[in-house]
Amino acid sequence: MDTAGRRMRSPEAATSRRLVHPLSSILYFRRNPGRTLPVAFVIVVAVALVASVVTVVNSIDLTVLTMYGYQRHFTVVTPRNAFTVNDNIAGTIRSQPLVRKTFTARPALTVVKTIFGKMPFVVFGMSKQGRETVLQQCGLRLATGRMPAEGAPEVALHADIARNRKLKLGDVVLKPDSEDSYSLIPMRLVGTFEGPVWLALSSESFIQANFPLSTQGIVILAENERDQRVLDAQLDKRLDKSHSRLWTYASLVRETQDALSSLYLIMNVVITIIIFAIAFLTGMLANIYFMQRIPEFATLAAIGYQRRGLLTRILAETALLCAIGWFVGSLLNIALLLGIKASIMTPRGLLVNPFDLSAYRYTIPLPLTIGMFAILPISRRLRRLDPVSIIEKRA
Amino acid sequence: MTHSEIEPRESPLIRACGVSLAYGDGDRVTYALSDVSLALPARGFIGVMGPSGSGKSSLLYLLSGLKRPTSGEVEMEGRRYSDMDERAITRLRRERFGFVFQSPFLLNYLTALENVLAAAPQGDMQAAERAEDLFESLGIVGLAGKFPHHLSGGERQRVCIARAMISDPEVIFADEPTAALDHANGHVVVDLLASYRDRGAVIVVTHDPEMVAGADKVFQMRDGGLDE
Helix, strand or coil: CCCHHHHHHHHHHHHHHCCCCCHHHHHHHHHHHHHHHHHHHHHHHHHHHHHHHHHHHHHHHHHHHHHHHHHHHHHHEEEEECEEEEEHHHHHHHCCCCCCEEEEEEEEEEEEEECEEEEEEEEEEEEEHHHHHHHHCCCEEEEEEECCCCCCCCCEHHHHHHHHHHCCCCCEEECCCCCCCCCCCCCCEEEEEECCCCCCEEEHHHHHHCCCCCEEEEEEECCCCCHHHHHHHHHHHHCCCEEEEECHHHHHHHHHHHHHHHHHHHHHHHHHHHHHHHHHHHHHHHHHHHHHHHHHHHHHHHCCCHHHHHHHHHHHHHHHHHHHHHHHHHHHHHCCCCCCHHHHHHHHHCCCCCHHHHHHHHHHHHHHCCCCCCCCHHHHHHCCCCCCHHHHHCC | CCEEECCCCCCCEEEEEEEEECCCCCHHEEEECCCEEEEECCCCEEECCCCCCCCCHHHHHHHHCCHHHHHHHEEECCEHHHHHCCCHHHHHHHHHHHEECCCCCCCCCCCCHHHHHHCCCCCCCCCCHHHHHHHHHHCCCCCCCCCCHHHHHHHHHHHHHHHHHCCCCCEEEECCCCCCHHHHHHHHHHHHHCCCCCEEEEEEECCHHHHHHCCCEEEEEEEEEEEE
């Protein structure tokens, strides 16, 4: 044996060679990129496509629940068929043991731009004490400017809403010639908030004086979010619905889901079709590559590899390829969405969550279906494999 | 027929009793083998000779369990193949037989050494060392890291022989191992196979009498039967 041969025989060299079995999936992938990369590439693109579509559609839900997320922190009861909540209802509200504080509020309406159009957003007219209480309850702080002065045509908004509307301090938020942000007297932006909840505040006295048709509601606060949920449920049972309307986070979620159910149904159908189409084509592509390897499988079967072992090997290769494709596809989607979020969405105050787990759940059937389409035909072929017929054909 | 003496007291390792192999059905049945009986010793270099279509490859397939006979029995150490399921027969091929085919079937994406190690028993920690010994004894030590498409026909066939020997099998079945090689390479390959005769049985199927000139025993076949 030459020097190189003797060197090969050192224990270290022997150990390193044993690390990768000649028939391991990893070795096959490394040595056959022309066959594995096209399949992996399709899986990557398909996963990224499906996940990004679902994430963008889910951003509707996310937007609605974020925009109106203040309802997690306080509940509002508004009158029906009247300008103020009647005394009976107000009494019922105050009698609930979980109520920490109540005060009145009057709404004016502006809008927020979303990827599905403009959505109405309430500017709450509250007393100075009410505004401070609500800010504290929602975990918000004044980031720029100041709070609206009592009786003045002024608004303070969450910074994301200001970005969304491209407003800076001093700009007019509600004005006489606007169809969706109407105020007879222009209301200017005087401050922005930072924190987890979107909110728009003005003074109750100004709204009362300048919006003659505005109703007066009651803002109800519990000690914390958990108590608020319990309190909302109790109010939902006890309040007279014919003379009041209760605005809770639970009802917001329910209404959002109801409103979006058709959209989600359509999305599910489209994604199912996409998944099956891509999975069928990719599975068939993988199957063509497997069929090209029939002489390899016949040789291995002839020298004593069990068919079940060969099938297990194919399963392992397919599973690994699908897993890698799925993982890389998910990473690609995250990178893509982070880029979109940073360059398009955030500057416009639009919402998208690149780490939306439910979007990745939609992609799980993709590798599974591809695996199924790839493996079923080759497993049938392997069951009927006669090594001799292949060997004789090649001889 | 060339008859070198085989130790008469040695009991046969593999025995075929009245085996036939037919293809097709009904009126269109063709017999590749018809009522063949023979016994193979545990050691020695055995040739199976005959013209093309005489059934010699079919005989090898039956003896090695690659095909099941239409009728008759093949047994190894008294255990009938017909009593074994597909898994047991496959295990037999993996653990006790080695194969060299006419066309050198190597996995193109594996190096010569990896092709040989792929046939090693599972979990065999000494396989790599044994493979290196085999490469040395077969004169291909410098080819271990090369891929099949960089090897000549003769080199590939030697790698196949190394693959057949890596598990120290009791029987090596070689089906026309020299058919695709030139004369000189053919002789080298047969000599390498013959060198295994002291460790086990080497069954070489060929139509070239020169290749089995040194065999311990030669079975002559004609028209699907043994030419007595």
